[in-house]
Amino acid sequence: MKKILNVDGMSCNHCIEKIKRFVGECEGVEILKVDIDNKILEVDIDDESRLLCIIEAIEDAGFEVK
Numbered sequence: 231m232k233k234i235l236n237v238d239g240m241s242c243n244h245c246i247e248k249i250k251r252f253v254g255e256c257e258g259v260e261i262l263k264v265d266i267d268n269k270i271l272e273v274d275i276d277d278e279s280r281l282l283c284i285i286e287a288i289e290d291a292g293f294e295v296k
């Protein structure tokens with residue numbers, strides 16, 4: 231299922247790479263889009279429970295989920 235998360239604090243390509251790297255560690259998650267302008271991360275997850283890992287990964291990367 232597709233999910234869109236609002237992520238605060240992204241400002242450059244480096245941030246995009248960092249988000250991709252950290253969230254990429256989560257199983258069952260495919261990153262569809264990291265959009266700095268609209269401050270969103272779009273993912274395809276196989277189960278709702280994957281959101282927990284994603285949110286933790288974003289925070290570990292130093293960004294904030296709104």
Ligand SMILES: [Cu+2]
Pocket residue numbers: 240241242243244245246
């Ligand atoms: Cu950056």
